[in-house]
Amino acid sequence: MDWLMKRANTFAVRPLSDDGEQLLRDLLDASAALWNEVNYQRLMRYNDEVGFEGDVWDADTGQLEGRYKGVLGASTAQQVIRKNSEAWRGFFGLKQQYHDESNTSVTEHPEPPGFRGNEDDGRRLKTVIRNTSYTVEWGDRSRLEILVGSELKDRYDHTGRLCLEIAGNPNWPDYEKQGRLDLWYDETDSTFRASQPVTITDARETPLADETAALDIGANNLVACTTTTGEQYLYEGRALFQRFRETTREIARLQSKLREGRYSSERIRRLYRKRTRRRDHAQEALCRDLIVQLHEEGVDTVYIGGLTDVLETHWSVETNAKTHNFWSFKKFTERLVCTVEEYGISVEVRSEAWTSQECPQCGSTDRTTRHQDTLTCPCGFEGHADLTASMTFLERQTNNAVRRMAPPVRFQWDDHDWSESPRSHRPNEQRTDLSTVHRDGNVASGES
Ligand SMILES: [Zn+2]
DSSP states (O other): OEEEEEEEEEEEEEEHHHHHHHHHHHHHHHHHHHHHHHHHHHHHHTOOOOOTOSSSSSOOOHHHHHHHHHHHHHHHHHHHHHHHHHHHHHHHHHHHHHHHOOOOOOSSOOOOOOOOOOOOOOOOEEEEEESSEEEEEEEETTTTOOOHHHHHHHHHHSSSSSEEEEOOOOOOOOOOOOOOOOOEEETTTTEEEEEEEEEOOOOOOOOOOOOEEEEEEEESSSEEEEESSOOOOEEEOOHHHHHHHHHHHHHHHHHHSSSSSOOHHHHHHHHHHHHHHHHHHHHHHHHHHHHHHHHHHTTTEEEEEEEEEGGTTTHHHHHHHHHHHHHHHHHHHHHHHHHHHHOEEEEEEOTTTTTTOOOTOOOSSSSEEEEEEEEEETOOOOEEEEHHHHHHHHHHHHTTOOOOOOEEEEEESSSSSSSTTTTTTTTTOOSGGGGTTOOSSOOOOOOO
């Protein structure tokens, strides 16, 4: 079966010289300036300001395109304008949903498209390049070449396309075709970055065996996983949550200092973006890391449960709101399902039949207590709550008892990768006694 899927390669790029860097900055800055001019023309019309005729779509973008095509090249000038049009269409779509009472998916009044940067901080360097106006070459020395306008070439005495060196390897080196490239300067780590949308054909792998895995998705522990091969994985969320909370506090602090009548600033918006980007990066890496391991274990079916524990009693209302916002569970589940399917693994989400507090030893659900990560029962059971939950979930779905083969592997986020935490392996631990098979010692950590 031929199967087309949309993916994106995201990578850092480096200009080859100081002149090249300055040229690139000028290109991104002019793109942001064009965006701002188009947006201004449209916003004024949206607000019915005096002197601006017609509605949003009556703005004279052709005249702006003419002014910018010398610097940007005609195709890039067109793409920037088109992208702004898309942003406005998206805004009108959301606004319609917001005013539609039968639709509950949009609860806040949407804002019209914003400007790229402001007077205080300067413009946000960003552009968009048509699929035929750039080339990417993957290999030992991967390169990106982009079209630039004739005025910029003259300014820097440059000929041909601007060549940029690509750092790292793509997730999707083989693709049918490429889409419109996003190219921007990331102020958070002073790096130029690009995102290349690609269409790939059936890259799906086939499962190696017919094992099953069950995942418990939660807040403190983002994913607890048990497989029928007896492996357990735990992805810890505390370090990420900590960073999220620090950024949130910083946003609140900046908000409290805003002049009266102002609701946001470029610095605040930048922090929001940074917070979201960090989370998306961690989510994507988690999905991939986990699925690669499950694939190697020969898993062909994954059950996803949990989610309800996010709303359970051990979380205060305030914490709930924060963590909900923090990990964006719906989005994470969608991403996970998408990644699982890429590997030809089938996936079922079963959040309704969920009992995360069930004692695996005596089956009681109302006598158990959970304190931080530890689930205890008067019958003598004590174990890691989320790992236990994923194991009980797995046993229920497969109607088979699971025997754990090794201590759980724990992963922590270090801003780039999920790496095994030092607490992961305890080699002296013997698990031959069946009555302690589920036990996981005192693993609760200091989060309160
Ligand atoms: Zn019990």
